[in-house]
Amino acid sequence: MPNASTASTAKGRATQARIVEGAAQVLRERGIAFTTLDDVRARTSTSKSQLFHYFPGGKDELLLAVAEFEASRVLEDQQPHLDRLDSWESWYRWRDAVVERYELQNDQCPLGNLFLHIGRSEPGTRAIVVELMRQWQERIANGIRALRSRELIPASVDVDRSAAALLAGIQGGVSIMMSTGSSAHLRAALDTGIDQLRTATAHER
Amino acid sequence: MPNASTASTAKGRATQARIVEGAAQVLRERGIAFTTLDDVRARTSTSKSQLFHYFPGGKDELLLAVAEFEASRVLEDQQPHLDRLDSWESWYRWRDAVVERYELQNDQCPLGNLFLHIGRSEPGTRAIVVELMRQWQERIANGIRALRSRELIPASVDVDRSAAALLAGIQGGVSIMMSTGSSAHLRAALDTGIDQLRTATAHER
DNA sequence: CCAAAAATGGACCGGCAAGTCCAGCCCGAG
DNA sequence: CTCGGGCTGGACTTGCCGGTCCATTTTTGG
Known part of the structure; x- marks a missing residue:
């Protein structure tokens, strides 16, 4: 709307x-x-x-429009990787895409900035961010399910929890990157997240 | 200084x-x-x-002072848990302390806000945040080393990477919490992070 | 008890940036 | 061609807020 x-x-x-x-x-x-x-x-x-x-509506309305614009770019920039997380190689390609994306845009998360700045004054912003997170996590979860259906990981993996943790790791990695300028944490979060999925598997590779 | x-x-x-x-x-x-x-x-x-x-220095200087104040509170609020991460129970107690801390302060990360707002205008803010992150990660890493020295986890664990990933998960969990109001992601990040350490162990429990 | 220094109160200034207004322009429909 | 509605330009107003200033009170050291 x-x-x-x-x-x-x-x-x-x-x-x-x-x-x-x-x-x-x-x-x-x-x-x-x-x-x-x-x-x-x-x-x-x-x-x-x-x-x-x-x-x-003035500045607020403009900022809201920008927030929508930025939100739509986030997932677009991860395509097509994000919708094809069905092999370990594809997961690593996605990881590289994410890291690269955030390394390129110097040291900022425009949407995060917008959200913090408009804050609770514009309820719309919150909805935009919530929806973005929901979609993002959902796609990651789908990727994990794809691994499971190919029996690359056991059925016992808690898909939603893993996806949530991975998403949190990305967000945190990006926000740490904003202050330190280094993508090390983002990389560490993604790598350990994927590692965790891999080691949950019974058969190697 | x-x-x-x-x-x-x-x-x-x-x-x-x-x-x-x-x-x-x-x-x-x-x-x-x-x-x-x-x-x-x-x-x-x-x-x-x-x-x-x-x-x-006016408003900027005041905000900088507040940033220092807030930064000092972050680690204080996690004591004494953060310096005694030497058993699985202590890790879970720490997790609970972190979750509780951020659930209490409604839905904000004051330091994050400050950092974003002052941004690059005040180089001092960046230094404060960087230093906080460094100390925080160092303490987590110490905790992981404690587990290792007690042979609760194998020596093969990459301490720094795990600590970095855990820290990123916390930061992301908090920032997601700011938008959604739910601590689910923070919890998921901490739980999977600790789980990962545990399942890296050879002997159960 | 008395300077001198520190702390305090609050009126005032000035600039900046959001938002208003209206006059003129473009462009497509009829 | 021409008329009308939307589009555009930019001067102007307005209020807010950071910052200044000085008069007054309080504290301190001797």
Whole structure:
């Protein structure tokens, strides 16, 4: 139930999209606390009136739109790996994709920033994050089930708990990376998580 | 090398401490983005001039002091569990302490918020967080070594990687808890982390 | 008890950034 | 062509909040 676009023409919709993407860029670079609507205006070659025309709710509504935008990118960036976790090789490819993704975007989790900043003022943000986590975990769980159905791991593995732990490890690895600049923890979390699945198996490899 | 206190009398130091603690309170309640110096002033029964007297650097310096304050609490709250991780029972007690601690402080990681908000503007914040993470991980690693020296786990366990993964799981569990309000992920991360150590052992229990 | 230094109260300033407003422009429908 | 609705530009207003300043009170050292 995201914003039914405020624009009614193709040109309008293009402008609106440009604003969201540009805002996302600026927010990544400067950080939310230091980003003003004027920065967004400059970056997107728009005017104040356009910002408020397409986002009548002002800054909050714009930030919410950016949050949706960023959330949608998270899982997209892990495709197609995330939906094909059916062999050990595919799991490691996914791990590499995740690590690389977060190493590239310097040292930030735009969505996390947004969430913290808007916080409880905008209930919508929370819903976006919750839904993202749910989907992410679900896909990981599906991957574990795929391993199980191929008998690479025993049926006794607690799928949901393992998926939850793996997801937590990723989140924590990313947030530690934000402060230390090192992806070591993210890597460690992913590697031990996968290792745990592997050693739960009876037959090696 | 934290601020050599700006106060030179006992009364002054008391006021300064009151400001930091009061500020920490307000920040936890309202969130940084919505907290003004006036809120802090009101909460701590001080005047504007006092705030700037004790924190000449203004808001940034105050926030930095609060960050130090919060960081020091993190490990304190896990004592004495964190320094006595030498039996499986003690690990589970620690787990319970961690979960309880974060369940109590409603749904926030004050330090995380601070870090994100001050971000790269104040290099000091990063150092505080990095140091906290280092110490935290070191203590976990010590706990794992204790298990190993008691031969509860085999020598083949990669201590640092396991500690890093566990720490990442905690951080992620907490941050997921902030959005969802549920401690399930934190619990899952801790449980699977400990399980992994246990199943690495040759002899059961 | 008396300076001098520290601590305190609170009025005031100034800038910045969110949000408003309206005039003019583009563009497609008829 | 032309009319109308949406799109665009940007000047302007407004309130908030960080930071300054100085007068006053309290404490301390001798």
